[in-house]
Amino acid sequence: MNILFLSTWFPYPLDNGSRIRVQYLLRALAERHRVDLISFIPSEEGGHVLNTLRTWCNRVDVVKRDPFWRDPKKSITGHFSLNPRDVVSTYSPEMARLTANAIANQHYDLVVASIINAAPYAIMARDVPCVLEEHNFMTSWMEERYRGQTAPLRKVAHWLTWQKCRRYERWLYPQFNLISMVSRRDRQAVEETIPHCTGRVEVIPNGVDILLNRPGMASPQPDTLVFNGSITYYANEDAIRYFLSEILPLIQSRVPKVNLKITGKTDGFDLKNMKSNDQVIFTGFLEDVRPVVAASWACIVPLRIGGGTRLKILEAMALGTPVISTSKGAEGLEVIPEQDILIADTPVEFAEQTVRLLKDPNLRERLIRNARRKVEEKYSWAQIGERFCQAVENVGCKSSSQIPQTRSS
Numbered sequence: 001m002n003i004l005f006l007s008t009w010f011p012y013p014l015d016n017g018s019r020i021r022v023q024y025l026l027r028a029l030a031e032r033h034r035v036d037l038i039s040f041i042p043s044e045e046g047g048h049v050l051n052t053l054r055t056w057c058n059r060v061d062v063v064k065r066d067p068f069w070r071d072p073k074k075s076i077t078g079h080f081s082l083n084p085r086d087v088v089s090t091y092s093p094e095m096a097r098l099t100a101n102a103i104a105n106q107h108y109d110l111v112v113a114s115i116i117n118a119a120p121y122a123i124m125a126r127d128v129p130c131v132l133e134e135h136n137f138m139t140s141w142m143e144e145r146y147r148g149q150t151a152p153l154r155k156v157a158h159w160l161t162w163q164k165c166r167r168y169e170r171w172l173y174p175q176f177n178l179i180s181m182v183s184r185r186d187r188q189a190v191e192e193t194i195p196h197c198t199g200r201v202e203v204i205p206n207g208v209d210i211l212l213n214r215p216g217m218a219s220p221q222p223d224t225l226v227f228n229g230s231i232t233y234y235a236n237e238d239a240i241r242y243f244l245s246e247i248l249p250l251i252q253s254r255v256p257k258v259n260l261k262i263t264g265k266t267d268g269f270d271l272k273n274m275k276s277n278d279q280v281i282f283t284g285f286l287e288d289v290r291p292v293v294a295a296s297w298a299c300i301v302p303l304r305i306g307g308g309t310r311l312k313i314l315e316a317m318a319l320g321t322p323v324i325s326t327s328k329g330a331e332g333l334e335v336i337p338e339q340d341i342l343i344a345d346t347p348v349e350f351a352e353q354t355v356r357l358l359k360d361p362n363l364r365e366r367l368i369r370n371a372r373r374k375v376e377e378k379y380s381w382a383q384i385g386e387r388f389c390q391a392v393e394n395v396g397c398k399s400s401s402q403i404p405q406t407r408s409s
Helices: 017-030 044-056 072-080 093-105 116-122 138-147 152-175 184-193 234-252 290-294 311-319 347-359 361-378 381-396
Strands: 002-007 034-040 059-063 110-114 130-133 178-181 201-203 221-228 259-263 280-284 296-301 323-325
Touching (some): 017 110, 017 311, 017 381, 110 381, 130 152, 130 381, 138 152, 152 184, 178 381, 221 234, 221 311, 311 323
Parallel strands (some): 002 034, 034 059, 110 130, 221 296
């Protein structure tokens, strides 16, 4: 098939879960089909790999803009618009132009939009089957953030954002022949919120490269913890603030020498506002996070908000670093508490499980064996890429008479 792949996230560098997912799914498609890629790229940081991408893809075009930049005026007026299309404040005329040119000059059997920011451009292809490859169902996430607010003004603002997302996704999703979500929970939320999509949603989970991430890459050091995620992402910031203020002091009271490394970019973030000490290290961006994770006794995932599933958990499991997570952090993953992972949902429980793991080598070894087996059986990118290709191919083989009739021009 000839496939047009429209990506919000440029698949380099592999510094967050979205970019990792895009790269592995894109590569899986490109191994079996002719793929043209049009992607946003927020800076020149990935420009040097364009030639590498062109060894997979037939054609690569980029839009040099932050895909999440919002038009301030439209961000305000969109809340009150009755037209779903008017609530989009990240629209890029350049991406629209490149997409229109590609559709006009090449026959495509299928268009894939990677997450919601790329979706408006995909539905420009009126007579071509379209797939939305989504990482989070934003309506659920925005509802969650609204319900977590207590200040009246912030609660009103978050309610408006929730309704804005709900209205937009209820208009947008039915225009796709297939929507892939990363968890059963997200699939259920889509089908409950948008009944027209029932039967069109397929779960394509997140994964991990089990050859690239393997046990034994470093010797684990006692009393060491790691959080492998950038605090520039809202859900990660909330998790670390929660851990540093409410959980770490409880752990330190019993394991005084414990230290924590937090990986990922901190650009533009004021670390002085974090309740940290000399035993908390912000590493900044690392070209390769695997040695730091592998050298840690345990990986903490104290997430309280957000959707999708966590590649940080799968990577730690593959590397042989046991994980302590909240139920929210492990949401959507087919992991068994006490067998593959430790789960804790209050500060006292989280501290207790962490101390328990730090002091019990036998527990640690059991979790390592089971977790590695689990990712090999269920979460290898090779298996997931095959599953994604089959889902996409099933859509591409259908006739144009099955294009959703609601698709806009």
